[in-house]
Amino acid sequence: MLFSDIGIIDENFEYQPHKWVGVQGAHISFVGDEAPWDAERYGEVYDGANRLLMPGMYNAHAHAPMVLLRGWGEALPLQSWLNDRIFPFEAKMEALDNFWGTTLAIAEMLRYGTVSYSDMYYHADQRFRACNRAGMKINLGETLLSFDPVPYQDLPMAELNARLLREYHMADDGRLRVDFNLHAEYTSNPTTAASFAEAAVDAGVCMQVHVSETAAEVEACKERHGGQTPVEYLAAMGIFDVPTNAAHCVWLEEGDYAILRDKAVTVSTNPVSNAKLGSGFARVPRLLDEGITVALGTDGAASNNNLDMFQDLYVLALVASGAAQDPTVLPPAKALEIATRAGALSQGREDCGLITEGMRADICVLDTSGPSWTPETDMVSNIVYAGHGSDVCLTMVDGRVLYRDGVWPTIDVERARAEVSAATARIAGEL
Ligand SMILES: [Zn+2]
Incomplete structure (x- = not known):
């Protein structure tokens, strides 16, 4: 495809x-x-009038099958939201529910310009199957929760992860990737966590983990682990010894910043989910000042309740600015980089997330003919503050068009809607 005479967001x-x-x-292969x-070698010429081409969104923290739980646990604090509503529902979810939930989630993400996501959930086979069929880009693992002090190698999950690595890791030229997922400090124990970290080093994979989402989580961790914060504890367990995507990091303490920086941990911030669950606001400007990479995620649809990264970008x-009482702390271009390039890097995708020659064609195109895009005084600011996910008219992953003008060529969206509704x-x- 050749996009002709079109406005773009460049590598800066x-x-x-x-x-x-x-x-x-x-x-x-060409920007000029x-x-x-x-x-003439490019095939279709795409008319760029009233269009803006930018890197697709990289959703750095998601639980895709949780679209089944959209609206299922409203107006509850995190621990009762989890224990009274989410966990009992999830215990009833079957393998195929994860396939259809993932399929619907991918349709929603593609609709709003997301090209890749990092996912933490269960039934990894079904989720890989859905991503593979849809053409979506994914970093995905089976999530480890373990309350008994059993070495990771002795858990059934070790065998499952070994098979996932053989079957899916770096499949389709790196589009599908296996990450190891530790749910959180509060759902693990030192024996399992430390051995899991060693296995991640051996496998050469990235890690995803929830960290310091609420004040209560941090206090309980300190009581359990001799005053250690979740960041200190996870570092001591070796979890950060592989490239790690740490979700949330809302309640960091002073010593945590140096650990995250020195271990080159990426913080995936989830401002909508954190606000909706009343967990607080991550100090994104402080993280950036400390030299820590920040990426952006939606979290699951039970706590957002949508997967439109343009909304998360807006709230980010x-x-x-609002929390810092300073409008200079996060310029629109930096916010856009967080939602795109930084997310790609958090997934180990060095060749993704920029519009420049040689990069992978992970692209979204926005229709800028709507009233909120005029005038074009500052188009980057327009994307962050005036645009909407619904302005996306084309989403391309590795050069394949996966969404265009109301059509998903690889997904039966009506079937996915029906299956998800029936499953819920x-x-x-x-229950
Ligand atoms: Zn999460």
Whole structure:
């Protein structure tokens, strides 16, 4: 595909009007001020009038199958939300529920310009199957919760992860990746956590883990582990000895920042989920000042309640300025980088998340003909503060169009909606 005379967000997160962008295979092969000399080799020419081409969104923290639980646990504090509503529902979820939930979640993400996501949940086989069929990009693992002090190697999950690594890790030219997932400090124990960290080093995979989401979690961790914060505890267990995506990090203490920086941990912030559950506001400007990479996630649809990264981007920017009482702490270009390039890097995808020659063609195109896009005084600010996910008219992953103008060529969205509705009704009837 050759995008003709189109506005783009370049590799410095600046707006450049009237560009030509060529995609061949899975990669961006041309970016220039006029048509390439070999324009006829590109196939379809996409008219760039009233369109803006930018890197797709990288959702750095999700629980895709939780679309089944959208609206299931409203207006509850985190621990009773989890214990009274979420965990009992999840205990009734079957393997295929994860396939259809993931399929519907992918449709929603693609609709709003997301090209890749990091996922923490169960039934990894079904989720990989859904991603593979849809063409979505994914970092995914089976989530480890373990209250008994059993070495990881002795858990059934060790065998499952070994098989997932063989079957899916780096499949389809790296589109599918296996991460190891430790649910959290409060759902694990030192024996299992430390041996799990060693296994992650041996396997050469990335880690995903929930960290310091609530004040209560931090206090309980300190009581359990001799005053250690969750960051200190997880570092001591070796969890951060592989590239780690630490979700939330709302309640960090002074010593935590240096650990996260020194271990090169990426913090995936979830401002909408944290606000909705009343957990608080991550100090994103402070994290950036400390030299810590920050990426952006939606969290699950039970605590957001949507997977539209443009809304999370909007709230990210607003909360950073509002909480700091300083409108300079997170410029729109930086917020956009957090939602795109930083997320790609958190997934170990060095060749993703920028619109420049040689990068993978993970792209979303916005329709800027709507009233909120005029005038074009500051298009980067327009994306963050005036645009909407519903302005996305095309989403491309590794050069494949997976959403365009109301059509998902790889997904039966009506079937997914029906299956998810039926599954939620079935489980609600059993509870
Ligand atoms: Zn989460």
